[in-house]
Amino acid sequence: xxxxxxxxxxxxxxxxxxxxxxxxxxxxxxxxxxxxxxxxxxxxxxxxxxxxxxxxxxxxxxxxxxxxxxxxxxxxxxxxxxxxxxxxxxxxxxxxxxxxxxxxxxxxxxxxxxxxxxxxxxxxxxxxxxxxxxxxxxxxxxxxxxxxxxxxxxxxxxxxxxxxxxxxxxxxxxxxxxxxxxxxxxxxxxxxxxxxxxxxxxxxxxxxxxxxxxxxxxxxxxxxxxxxxxxxxxxxxxxxxxxxxxxxxxxxxxxxxx
Numbered sequence: 001x002x003x004x005x006x007x008x009x010x011x012x013x014x015x016x017x018x019x020x021x022x023x024x025x026x027x028x029x030x031x032x033x034x035x036x037x038x039x040x041x042x043x044x045x046x047x048x049x050x051x052x053x054x055x056x057x058x059x060x061x062x063x064x065x066x067x068x069x070x071x072x073x074x075x076x077x078x079x080x081x082x083x084x085x086x087x088x089x090x091x092x093x094x095x096x097x098x099x100x101x102x103x104x105x106x107x108x109x110x111x112x113x114x115x116x117x118x119x120x121x122x123x124x125x126x127x128x129x130x131x132x133x134x135x136x137x138x139x140x141x142x143x144x145x146x147x148x149x150x151x152x153x154x155x156x157x158x159x160x161x162x163x164x165x166x167x168x169x170x171x172x173x174x175x176x177x178x179x180x181x182x183x184x185x186x187x188x189x190x191x192x193x194x195x196x197x198x199x200x201x202x203x204x205x206x207x208x209x210x211x212x213x214x215x216x217x218x219x220x221x222x223x224x225x226x227x228x229x230x231x232x233x234x235x236x237x238x239x240x241x242x243x244x245x246x247x248x249x250x251x252x253x254x255x256x257x258x
Contacts, residue, residue, distance in 0.1 A: 003070035003079060039156035042083060043069040044076035044090040044102070045118075050141070054089065061149055073097030080106045080113050086156040087136075092119040092126055100126070100133050107134030114155040125233065179221055187214040191227055192234035 041064055045051045051069050058064045068079045073094035080088055088106055092099040103115045116137045117130040127138040136155035139148060180188070183204075190200045197215075201208045215227065224230050 003068070003072070003075040005068040005079060005083060038063050038065045039087060039153055040065050040067045040083070040085045041152060041156075042067060042076065042079050042085045042088045044071075044073065044079075044088060044094060044099075045069075046071050046091060046093070046095055050091070057145060057148070058152070064149070064152065071095070073099060073102040076102050077105045077109075080110050084110060085113055087114050087116060087152050089116045089118060089152060092117055092130070100129050103130060103135050104133040114158065116151055116155050180218065184214050184218050184221075187211060188218055188230060188234045191215065192231040194231075 041058060043051050043054050043058075043066060045054070048071070051071070055066050055069065058066050067085055068083050070076050070079055073090070074096040076088055076090055076094070077097065079085075088102075090099045090102055094102060097105070099117050099119075103117060106113055106115055114136040115134065116139060117126075117135045118139050118141055119126055120141055130138045136159065137151045139151060143151075186204060187200060190203060195203070197208050197211045200211045204211075215230070218230055219225065222230070222233060224233060
């Protein structure tokens with residue numbers, strides 16, 4: 001995987017040695033002094049043309065410095081550890097470590113580094129998940145240039161930014177979640193863990209018909225179509241830990257039958 005760190009010309013020799021020895025990288029000299037006045041950004045995208053386009057765009061902003069870039073999620077986390085940028089602009093879909101997981105890791109390990117998640121389309125669940133992971137913003141790649149620049153500047157100063165459409169959808173999602181009863185939440189957690197209706201009924205000491213009724217109610221309230229979608233919703237909104245399930249979001253152990 002390719003990763004590049006752009007080291008400023010005033011960096012200490014010891015720091016330069018550490019950057020070049022810890023992991024193989026290309027080191028390029030910045031032409032301007034970034035001390036104290038610029039938002040320092042790392043770009044993470046698997047697409048070379050996307051990285052290039054964003055780098056060129058940000059290079060035109062006098063108050064922003066691109067200090068590194070990478071094509072993998074794991075390298076994005078590594079660069080964040082090494083370079084301590086103000087902002088990591090990362091794609092939602094990344095190899096090795098996805099954008100949401102990378103966001104969670106960066107925010108946990110380097111709280112001073114903020115994250116802007118970029119996606120091909122604006123969808124409810126990824127946007128909700130990105131904010132839960134600690135992202136300062138969730139933007140589609142169709143965002144206007146001034147919106148992108150404003151968002152990165154805001155993220156660098158600790159502001160959280162969402163488009164009005166994304167904010168409205170997140171409010172709707174939270175509203176849906178609020179109308180779920182405690183019993184329905186218990187049923188949803190068990191569905192997400194791959195339990196069949198008979199197992200859920202036995203564990204909760206209720207009838208199988210009651211389990212089916214709860215599942216039908218959940219699908220209706222959340223606007224979902226299947227048990228699989230219900231399990232994904234439970235995982236991605238934090239009702240069930242992905243680590244606990246031991247599987248990626250798209251490979252949850254969902255029972256195919258009732």
